[in-house]
Amino acid sequence: MDPLIIQKFAVFQKQSAIGSVVLFFQSLRKNSFNFIYLLFPAIKGNVKISIFLFLGFIILIALFAYIKYYYFKYRFDFEKSAFIVHKGFLEKTNLSIPFEKIQQININQNLIHKLFNLYEIQMDTAGSSSTEVDIKAVSKSAANDFKVIAEEIKKLSLSATHSEPLSKTEASFEINLKTLIKTGLTTRYFETLSLIVGGLFLGLQLLDDYELSFASDLTDIAKKADYSYGLITCLVLGVIATVLLTNLITTVIKFYKYKARRSSKNLEIKYGLIKTKSVLLSPQKVQQFKTTQNWFQKLLNILDIKINQASSEVSSTIDVRSNVKVPGCTLAQKQVLFDFIYGKAVGEEIILKPNLRKFIINFMFFSLLPSTGLLLVHLNIDFFKGHYWRLLVLSFLIVTLYAAWRFYKNSALFISKNFIRSQSGFWDVTTTHVEHYKIQSAIISQPIWYKNSDLGDLLIFTAGGQIRVRTYNYTALKLILNNVLYNVETSKRKWM
Amino acid sequence: MGTAFENNKILAQDLPNYEAVATTVLDKKHYWVVLISTFIVFSIISLGLMLCFYFFNFSKSMPYKQAAAIAYFSFWGLYVVYSWIAFKRKSYCYRTHDVIYNFGVFHKTTVLIPFNRIQHIALHQGLFSRKFGLASLQFYTAGGSTTDISIPGMPLEIAKSFKEIISDKIEK
Numbered sequence: 205m206d207p208l209i210i211q212k213f214a215v216f217q218k219q220s221a222i223g224s225v226v227l228f229f230q231s232l233r234k235n236s237f238n239f240i241y242l243l244f245p246a247i248k249g250n251v252k253i254s255i256f257l258f259l260g261f262i263i264l265i266a267l268f269a270y271i272k273y274y275y276f277k278y279r280f281d282f283e284k285s286a287f288i289v290h291k292g293f294l295e296k297t298n299l300s301i302p303f304e305k306i307q308q309i310n311i312n313q314n315l316i317h318k319l320f321n322l323y324e325i326q327m328d329t330a331g332s333s334s335t336e337v338d339i340k341a342v343s344k345s346a347a348n349d350f351k352v353i354a355e356e357i358k359k360l361s362l363s364a365t366h367s368e369p370l371s372k373t374e375a376s377f378e379i380n381l382k383t384l385i386k387t388g389l390t391t392r393y394f395e396t397l398s399l400i401v402g403g404l405f406l407g408l409q410l411l412d413d414y415e416l417s418f419a420s421d422l423t424d425i426a427k428k429a430d431y432s433y434g435l436i437t438c439l440v441l442g443v444i445a446t447v448l449l450t451n452l453i454t455t456v457i458k459f460y461k462y463k464a465r466r467s468s469k470n471l472e473i474k475y476g477l478i479k480t481k482s483v484l485l486s487p488q489k490v491q492q493f494k495t496t497q498n499w500f501q502k503l504l505n506i507l508d509i510k511i512n513q514a515s516s517e518v519s520s521t522i523d524v525r526s527n528v529k530v531p532g533c534t535l536a537q538k539q540v541l542f543d544f545i546y547g548k549a550v551g552e553e554i555i556l557k558p559n560l561r562k563f564i565i566n567f568m569f570f571s572l573l574p575s576t577g578l579l580l581v582h583l584n585i586d587f588f589k590g591h592y593w594r595l596l597v598l599s600f601l602i603v604t605l606y607a608a609w610r611f612y613k614n615s616a617l618f619i620s621k622n623f624i625r626s627q628s629g630f631w632d633v634t635t636t637h638v639e640h641y642k643i644q645s646a647i648i649s650q651p652i653w654y655k656n657s658d659l660g661d662l663l664i665f666t667a668g669g670q671i672r673v674r675t676y677n678y679t680a681l682k683l684i685l686n687n688v689l690y691n692v693e694t695s696k697r698k699w700m
Numbered sequence: 701m702g703t704a705f706e707n708n709k710i711l712a713q714d715l716p717n718y719e720a721v722a723t724t725v726l727d728k729k730h731y732w733v734v735l736i737s738t739f740i741v742f743s744i745i746s747l748g749l750m751l752c753f754y755f756f757n758f759s760k761s762m763p764y765k766q767a768a769a770i771a772y773f774s775f776w777g778l779y780v781v782y783s784w785i786a787f788k789r790k791s792y793c794y795r796t797h798d799v800i801y802n803f804g805v806f807h808k809t810t811v812l813i814p815f816n817r818i819q820h821i822a823l824h825q826g827l828f829s830r831k832f833g834l835a836s837l838q839f840y841t842a843g844g845s846t847t848d849i850s851i852p853g854m855p856l857e858i859a860k861s862f863k864e865i866i867s868d869k870i871e872k
Contacts, residue, residue: 286867296830298823300863302870305819329819330842336820514842554710621710644817644843649809665843685812686715692814693797699817699842 209349216277216290222320223341224273229316230340231265278339280353285360287327289337301336305329309354311347323347330514330667330700377537379462379530383506387532388455389448390500391508391632396447396454459531464541471544473528485528487545489513489700491668493637495538496629506532509541512668514700526668546639548622556617556684559659562675563612571604607631617673619684624664626671640688641695642666648685650678664688667700718800718812723791729832730853731787736828738783742776792851794862797869799839801849811849815869817841823863824850835859839866 242261246254276291287306289299310326317323321344327337342350460477464485471485492512501507509530530541578597582588610630618625624643627635643664650660660678662685664671673681749772762768786805793800798814822838829835829852837859838850854862 284867292824294827296825298825298863299820300822300867301820302867305870329840336840552710619710644841645811645813645847647809647811647847649804649807651807663846665841665847667842670844670846682717682719683711683713686717687711689718689798689812689814690712690715693816695816 206352209352210280210282212349213280213353214282216279217346218277219273219339219341220320220322220343220346223322224270226316226320226322226341227273228266228269231269232262235261235265276339278337287337299337301327301329303357303360306357309350309357311350311354317341323350325350376466377464377533377540379459379533379537381456381460383532383534384456384459384462385452386504386506387459387501387508388452390498390504390506391455391496391531392451393447394631396450397443400443400446400450455531459529462531464530466544471541483526483528485511485513485545487547488698489526490545491638491642491666491700493542493545494634495637496632496634498632501532506534507538509533509538511541511545512666514667546622550618550623550625550637551620553618553620553623553625556619556673556676556680558612558615558673558675559657559677560612561657561659562615563608565675566608566611567605571601571608575601575604615673617676617684619687624671624684624688626673636669636671638664638666638671640691641697642699643688643692644699646685646688648681654678716795718795718798718810721793721795721800723793723800723802725791726787726853727832727834727855730829730834731784733826733828733832733834733853734783734787735780738776738780790853792854794866799851799866801851811847813839813841813847813849815866817843818866818870820870821863821866823859825856829853837863 239258239261242254242257244254245251245257271293272291275293275296276289278287278289280286281288281300285303286300287303288301289297291297291299306327307330308328310328312324312326313322314324320341322341323344323346325337325339325342325347326335329336457477459475462473462475464471464473466472469486469488472482473485474480474482490511491514494510494512495507496510497507509528511528511530513526513528530537533541575597578593578600582593582597607630611628614627614629614633616627618627622639623637624640625635625637627633643666645665647663647665648660649663654660654675658678659675660681661672661674662676662681782805786803789805789808790801790803792802797816798812801811803809803811819840819842821840824836824838825834826836833856834853835856836850836852837854838848840848
């Protein structure tokens with residue numbers, strides 16, 4: 205690299221002086237909505253006050269912009285290979301990012317920048333969704349220097365990526381139309397139902413807003429209708445049919461011709477009827493491996509898989525492409541995929557179950573409490589006096605009680621030498637696999653009222669989501685944490 | 701504990717225990733910073749309420765004036781007591797390979813971050829902490845913002861040296 209650049213950036217740099225103007229315009233734009241409040245006195249007849257407030261506000265924004273500009277300094281520490289930022293007036297922040305952790309340096313120019321021939325520099329590191337460093341305005345020459353340094357840093361991180369041994373399994377599979385139909389008919393009941401109900405209410409609201417008589421006609425019909433058991437059965441069957449049909453159609457359209465092909469170290473996955481989507485699955489980037497199966501799917505011997513990868517793409521927006529979904533694959537296909545990603549089996553496991561209190565608490569808050577509320581409504585409000593309401597409350601209680609019990613029974617934590625696996629859900633049972641060394645950090649906590657019963661919670665973070673287990677044996681959780689930490693801290697493998 | 705936990709093949713029992721280490725409590729001066737910030741928030745809210753009472757004549761229409769005043773001030777009194785307990789519960793420890801941070805009044809919580817998973821570190825110094833010569837260290841991992849903990853109330857020199865030491869330990 206040019207020694208001049210090294211020399212230049214070794215000392216603290218400020219943004220371009222005109223940069224304060226850019227900062228001013230940007231915060232003006234950000235605050236543009238707040239100017240509406242300043243119009244209030246003018247509406248009340250006090251135009252003078254409005255103008256004063258307006259001027260005061262603009263001066264304040266200009267002052268803040270200048271302070272922000274004045275106290276923002278950055279430099280490259282080439283000796284320690286880190287990028288350093290000092291910023292802040294009241295609260296001072298002193299940030300250093302190692303070169304190896306800088307995933308991307310973006311050089312942008314928007315309209316205001318173009319006016320002054322300036323550039324914006326943004327730096328991203330892995331994982332978090334926000335931009336770590338945002339240098340709002342630098343001159344063209346500085347932007348060019350950043351380009352040179354970015355190239356250098358890229359070389360550095362490329363040499364740092366360490367190649368994993370190739371797994372030898374031949375991983376290629378397809379998912380045929382028949383399986384897609386099976387998946388469509390057996391999954392996502394609750395999501396679709398809530399979507400349909402939400403859409404229905406939204407539609408009715410819209411019709412109501414435009415004062416179409418159609419909507420009030422509908423409500424009239426709904427009010428006048430004779431709610432015989434036959435009609436209710438018809439309605440329920442209609443809803444079920446709509447949900448199933450919607451699921452079937454969306455699943456087939458979304459995942460039509462699902463194909464996974466091995467290409468060197470990665471798996472290329474393509475699917476879609478109208479728009480073909482393609483995703484790349486690379487084992488090194490996988491953070492979580494989730495399988496979901498409900499009772500129907502269990503009967504049909506299929507399951508859904510979702511794989512969360514850490515994205516090295518631009519992280520300013522949530523990168524949906526980094527997640528891989530496999531609808532309705534067989535157990536054998538799951539095994540192929542698992543072997544391809546991890547190259548090893550889960551192995552012998554210790555199983556941990558939550559305490560019965562988990563069930564009792566869930567039952568009290570999500571079943572007993574709402575049921576009592578519904579019963580009180582029945583006893584106190586005339587409109588809900590009908591016997592059907594009592595029936596509704598009873599069936600609600602039974603269904604939620606059963607759900608809380610299933611939820612408790614399905615919850616479990618599995619530990620093996622290399623994996624940690626958590627299972628949960630009352631209808632769709634999801635199992636999340638995480639390899640120990642992919643863990644980023646952990647939070648363990650104990651509510652003080654659980655001290656005597658030795659219960660607590662554990663939260664484990666990866667770059668692709670978290671695992672949370674609650675109301676487990678605290679001593680066991682602590683032992684697990686000690687082991688997991690040891691494995692993370694002694695591991696030499698790259699987590700992505 | 702069940703017999704499953706004596707299974708040494710999967711879980712080793714003799715590893716370093718994060719609970720066994722002696723942790724450092726926050727610098728006493730940090731509680732002054734907490735008190736001053738609380739007092740400023742209290743003043744702003746009280747001033748706002750006073751202005752409301754003055755301009756809108758709330759006092760005429762409001763029942764139970766004395767009770768409301770007592771409730772208002774005892775809330776702040778309780779808050780000060782709560783913040784004292786919260787302050788006492790906060791402690792940290794830097795081990796060879798990770799940082800430990802304890803906090804929580806009703807949920808006793810421990811956050812553990814291995815050094816080789818840290819992305820970068822920031823040193824913050826607020827207006828009042830600066831007057832007391834204190835700083836806070838924030839650790840960023842790829843695990844998301846929930847675990848990007850910030851450990852407050854460290855003497856500036858110590859915070860600086862920890863930042864240097866840990867920066868060197870970040871996985872390259």
